[in-house]
Amino acid sequence: MSDSNAFRRCLGKFATGVTVVTCLDAAGRPCGITANSFSSVSLDPPLILWNIAKVSNSLEAYKQAEYFAINVLSADSQSVANHFARSDHTLFANVEHVMSERGSPLLPDTLAQFECRTNAIHDCGDHFIIIGEVVEFRSTDRDPLLFFAGQYRKLEKPE
Ligand SMILES: Cc1cc2nc3c(=O)[nH]c(=O)nc-3n(C[C@H](O)[C@H](O)[C@H](O)COP(=O)(O)O)c2cc1C
Incomplete structure (x- = not known):
């Protein structure tokens, strides 16, 4: 690969x-890292x-970690995405969260x-590719935060 910037x-x-x-x-200590590499792998x-x-x-x-949680961010959570894109991933002091039964920090207002x-x-x-078996999941009707060409975007409503 001659040009890694072009590849990125x-x-x-x-x-x-x-x-x-x-x-x-x-x-x-709770850890959080902003990631857009999330993908589905298998239904069963x-x-x-x-x-x-x-x-x-x-x-x-x-x-x-035996357990981890994927928190899918909603459109109004850009500041949370920026917060957890910083190098100190244990910065939970000012971030509202609850601990799941299995010990994964869960963020509020996710979709x-x-x-x-x-x-x-x-x-x-x-x-490293980390594969997780989903043991619990939940969703809401919020709009998503999107990432495209290095920038955050919001979903355009259909006409
Ligand atoms: C939108 C977005 C998506 C990201 N996706 C990933 C990812 O999938 N995997 C990853 O390791 N880092 C990803 N990062 C970077 C991490 O969030 C992290 O902040 C960065 O690696 C700096 O922290 P570190 O010094 O501990 O690595 C992403 C950052 C942003 C802003």
């Missing part, structure tokens, strides 16, 4: 939603995936949540 720009042409993936680190069994950069400061937290048990972690280039 080309990948950015695939519009996605935005999630915050949360877990507890080994010391029991119910599996999803997301990718974490090997350079991420919170890599070890997600590698050791969907998937609570997952870590099923497999695959070493893949400069990222």
Whole structure:
């Protein structure tokens, strides 16, 4: 690959939603990282995936976590996305959240949540692919926060 910036720009042409993936680190501190690599994998069994950069400061937290949660952000949560795109992923002091029974931090006002048990972690280039088995899920009718070409977007209502 001769031009990694061009590759990144080309990948950015695939519009996605935005999630915050949360877990507890080994010391029991809540962690959250903004991720748009979330994808469905399998209906039966119910599996999803997301990718974490090997350079991420919170890599070890997600590698050791038995459970994690995918919080799918709603249109008005851009500040939450920016917050968890910062390097210190344990910054929960000013972020409202509840702890799930299995110990995953859940954010309020999301449009969907998937609570997952870590099923497999695959070493893949400069990222790890984390596969989760969905053990609980819930959704609302909120509008999504979107990410396209390096920018946050909102859904345009159909005519
Ligand atoms: C919209 C958006 C999507 C992102 N998606 C991912 C992702 O899927 N995986 C990942 O490892 N980092 C992703 N990041 C970057 C992380 O959120 C994180 O902030 C960044 O890696 C810096 O933290 P670190 O220094 O701990 O790695 C994304 C950032 C943004 C703004």
